[in-house]
Amino acid sequence: MAHFTRFVLFEDKFSTNLFTFILPSSFLLGTEEKLTTREFVCRHVPFALTFVKNGDQINVFLLHRSRDTERLEMTLDLSIALLCREHFTRNESFTERNCKFTNKITLHGRKSFTSVNRLCSVEYMDERGNIQCELEIKNLSISYITEVQLSPQLVNPQYAHVMQATSNRQPIDAKIETPSFFYSNYEWNVVIQPKLDSVGQLGHFRMYLQRLTPCDYSVKISYRVKLIAGTYTWDSYQERKSTNPNDTNTYEINYTDIHGLCRPFRIDRVRDLLQTEGKFTVTVELKDAVTVIPIIVDPFAPNPVPIPFLDKDQQAWTVEAYIEEQCFIIRLYYSDIFKIPTDYIRSICFNITVRNFNDSKITTSVFPKPVTKYYAQKESDEGLEISTTLDVDELNDRGYLNEQQCVTIEIEMFFSHLMYLPEYSPLDDIVRKQKQQIMRELLTAQNENFQLEKKIHELQMTIQNPSMSGRLSDFGNGAQGGLNAAATPEVVRKYYEKKYGDKGSTSNPPLSNYSSAASFDGGQSNSPSMRNGGLIGKGLSSSIPQPNVTMGARSSTFKFPTKLSDSIQNTINNTSQSLQSKLPASLQKLPASLTQGPTMNMLANKFQNAFS
Template identity: 30%
Template sequence: MALLYRFAQLHDRSGTRVFSFVVTRTVVRDPERDVTSKELVCGFQRWAVAFSRGEKVLGVYLVWRGASRNLRVYVDFTFTLLNREHFSMNESFSGKRVKFTYEAPAQGNRSYIAVADLYSRNFADTNGEFQLELSMANVRTVYMTEVRMPTSVFSAGQTKPSKLETDYFAFGGFDWNLVIYPHGKDADGCRGQDSRMSVYLMRLSGFDHRCRVRYSLALGEGERRIDSGQIEDISDAEGCGFGWHTRVRWSDIAHKGTLRVSLEMLEARTICEVAVQALGTSVLPAAPCYDRDKQAWAIRADLNSDTVRLHLVYKDIHNVPRNHLRYVSWSAYLLRGEGPNITAIGLPGEPFSRYYVQESVDEGIIMETNVDMNEVKENHCPYLTDKGQLRIRLEWNESHLLFQATYHKYDDVCRVHNQQMRREIVSLQAENYSLERQLFSYQKSLAYAQAQQQQQQQHPNQQHHSVVGHQGHLERSASSDTEYA
């Protein structure tokens, strides 16, 4: 069994996530048993860690759980076995831009480490358990397919289809597909008047939530190719967004009735929008909302400050499994405007995150805003609706269920490694400082030697010039006397 134990997010450009697992002795002692971890989410895709037991060697694999046809996922990943003695003895292997496909959803190393080395090199403890870290970064999801206009002979009165659809694929916990209108789409969903192509990204599942999605789309190949650039859209309760309305016709980019479609999915985040009462009685009511896992939350406005504050409470905190942690990350926005022109203003300090353990009641978390209380009381706040409410958007980023809610001996390994690395860094800094001082001393000595050499070269030259000049003066004097005589 492999238990997801700890999670860390590095705020770097690669979007690195580090997952720590505690691997029990059944992986080593029961070679006939297939050991696979529970699913985890990274880069809006579902993954798992699997182990294989061969002839005296242990293999480990990263398995893509959301495999779909025509979908490819690229990821940088690193597996690291944590040594209980010193971090320099950790055993790692990694891959860059590793491709996962429907035909090959698992990638890894079948000869990661010898089983005997787990004990002799101090990876496993006395219970036969060891720790494994998985680092993932630069996760890219690319969907590529071709759509073809039917070329069969149409009977009288029968027209070509007004839309073409691709097969579905998984991303962000939802199923999606592309709907292409070769001749455009008007308000009634029929063929458009200007025959310009339109493309819609449709969500086929999870209709109990809205979703903010970001993607880029390309149609055609070679000189016929057109790119949409990054598109940010809101997938409504019916799974439809605003779409991409091109300026070209089907015949401009299709080749022999076939169109090449390339889609890169960047993010898909579940959102919920609530109206929070900001005017009224001293104790304002709380507005209920739900996250991606259908867990209940409540949010209310707190007016006991110079600015409006929002109090978010996890109502289903009692549903967290015993001896587990639930890590939740979210972003919060104030909304202004309507429809496509809506503006979302992020709250200071977002994104927010917190660990939750099983308790009877959650005390909640306070989120500050920049909304002045005087503007709210005087009803001059641009975020207030006619009913005296603030519209809040909660965007659920990540949620992970972690084993072991309290500090444990497994945490000691990382803390020891931390201290060892700090000592190594201090030692390297001292050594680097010493080398820099030696280098400066060598440069100073070299510069002094070069200056001395230049002075020695200039001194004989000056003496030579003075002697030659004196002789020339005597010769000129003698010549003048002779001529005068």
Template identity: 25%
Template sequence: MALLYRATRLKDRADSHVFTFVVTRSATREPDRDVTSKDFCCAHQRWAVAFSRTDASLGVYLVWRGVCEGMRVYVDFTFTLLSRDHFTANESFSGKQVRFNAGCAAQGRGRLVSIAELNTKFADARGEFQLELSMSRVRTLYTCELRAPRLDTPPFAFAGFDWSVSASGGSGKDPLSLRLVRLSGEGQLCRVRYALSLGEGDRRIQSGSLECLCDGDGRTPPWTPRPPSRLLQKGARLTVELLWARALSELAIPVAGRASTCYDRDKQAWGLRCDTHSELVRLHMLYRDVHHVPRNHLRYVSWSAWLVRTTTAPGEADAIELPGAPFENYYAQESADEGLMMETALRVEEVSRAGCPYVHPGGELRVRLEWGDTYLLFQATYHVYDDLCRLHAHQMRREIAVLQAENYSLERQLFSYQKSLAYAQAQASEPAPVEGGGRRSPAERSLSTDTEYA
């Protein structure tokens, strides 16, 4: 088996995720057994790690589970076998913007390490070893042809939802209008970021990055290409780049009353109550289904929270994000959860005043939760405080790798300069040709050793 042991998000520009797997001896001692990890999510796509075994070597592959016709995913990934002795002895290979599509859903290397070297350098006494997978710069693109009279794309899957792009107009005097539509998750709010482009080459029209709230009916605001475009009978090529889509839960919480209940993407129950026993209003987040976490496992959950205003002025956001967001926590199997306190910027005395911009009719606060990453991890002996050391370790290893590459480049430049200097000195030390009459040339006379110079 390949068990997902830890997951770390580095929060860099490339949005790097590092997943660590504990691989049992079945990967090397049972060649006829298919060893594949459980599915995990990264960049709103489902993935798995699979192993191939021969008599002499072990191979590893990254497998895209969300295969969809017309969709392709590009990933920078690196597989690293972690040495038991020193990190400089790790064995790794990487790929840049590797393409996954319906015809090629698995990418990797069939011979990563020999079985003998694996048992000597990487496996412990039980035959288990750790494999690290780093994923970054994940891009999801969906392409299809729009052709009259069919002006809706076939369904495609992303972030646990089914989607389609609906087109209207494009004939007669009506300009073409495109709209991203969510087909599944009825009644579920979500926030989505995407980009549309129509056509190819020099005539390609792009929308740029679009971010909007997708309502319970799955509707998003339409996009009208500028300059106005018309869909001809011969059709047009549509490309959708899907950046992210996050499920939302919006609930009303009585200022003085019982907790309100909501559910995350995994249908797990959560409770949220208002706490007014300090200077600032606090929100108490409770994981009500904590007893459903499998034994000897951890469930990592992250989310963000906003306080929704009663009314908004033009150009003003309809909600303010809570300080300290995003929030994250690890949960192990327990009979009950003690909860996590989220501070707000709202003072308790403001809540009791008439006209408070955050108190809705009925004396309640409206809170919007946006669900982020969630992972089920093997081994329950871990805590959120351990994340900092783990993050620093990944960062230091990457900094060392960058410095090593820079040092190698500087050494090559220095060698090149030394080679050029030696060539120039060799040219200068060659004897000048003797001119007629036995007289020395001016250059030769200037190199006279009669006078020494400091």
């Protein structure tokens, strides 16, 4: 079996989940043709990763293992990589985007991903012959889709007056329940209940999500509902936005009550839903479902009172609260820590909030964001002590205490993973090594890109104003006061200071003769300029055509009123080819997005096309 060893959740816009597995050497070197990982959960949906040998080739697939594959549809982006121990550029990897899982398509992956001979080398295998595999899942979208057919009495009101047998008669306002589906260890369905007006006709619909699995605590579920009937679409997000334009949250956030019911929606546009003979499609986009366990604690008891509870995975916990130095303290114990298998570790992500008794909408979070804690097998848990920001005065004055002087805290359980290898492993060195290699390559590419941009800019300025060629050459020869290095004109120095800060400035002091942009451009100026030890008068400088450019612009458009001479055109072509041939090898291998600027190939081509 391929062991699940590490998990990382990235708080980015893609909601990236990164899983790490260990492929044993027995699979590559033995006769076993199929290897499947233990079932793991991503966004409350179970998956499994399987490897299949086909001769010398290895196929890899991601399997959907949900209890309900008939009505749930999912789309996601997946990426699988086998890590090379020497360098990250030699990782065996592939990426699949917009993978859709339905009741007919339950796996996605790639055939002939890699070969056994390639993996059976020191570059991939460690001293035990194991290989590290990373699975990345992001942009996971989960939807429940079903069809609803209203009764004929609702579609045609005249049927309500037709006499029927008592045994077959159904009330016109009888609620309609959709087929159930499973999500986050719970069974759910959608309930649509017609509501009659004062004259007994259909007035509006009430629709709500219902948790069918009984439990003693609440579930905070984030979802979005759409009803589609022909050309009409009812959207819960659009309905909420019409009443509150400042609300940018796409999903509804509801808490189930003790009966498992969520807050209902009201649908008034009944005729639009009935335009297709009472048949329409219900789509529920599921984002998250967090188990919320409310616990009432007595912090003022002489001795802390332990209160046991079970999470959604039926793991036993204990919580107690007390006052210490006028501060409200919570201590959390993992009671079933001794049940964790040997050589395994459990990763649990949770958050704790304190609910206000007088105003239930007010909560105080104990942590700035959900925390993740790792538990390995022990005889007993020493407990996690949590100091809240609430003191005794705030508990009394702000309405957190009930009539019995108790406080209600809520523990939110986000995920729980059982992973192999609880201790530090040499396999962790691969990730750290590759991270260091990537950062080193990136810094080198950025430095080379900066130097190339600087050279290109100086060359652009020289071609815009041919007189600058003589000026820069004079500075390079030390004509001005015996300087050993070329001084940077003031406008170029300001350009690089504005763009790069201190990194763009040069060590040479600016010369007063070139402190203005007008003299640097070679345009008309009342003050004379120095060139080759002589003065350039007003008439001489006016003979130079003025280019239509913005000084220091990164993507300037060059428009000369006259055609360039053949000598200048040849100089441009030769210089561009020379710079392009000197492109560093490390910069050629990296994509342009990693260098935070145009690469030399892009600059050379753009520079060459500007004058062609």
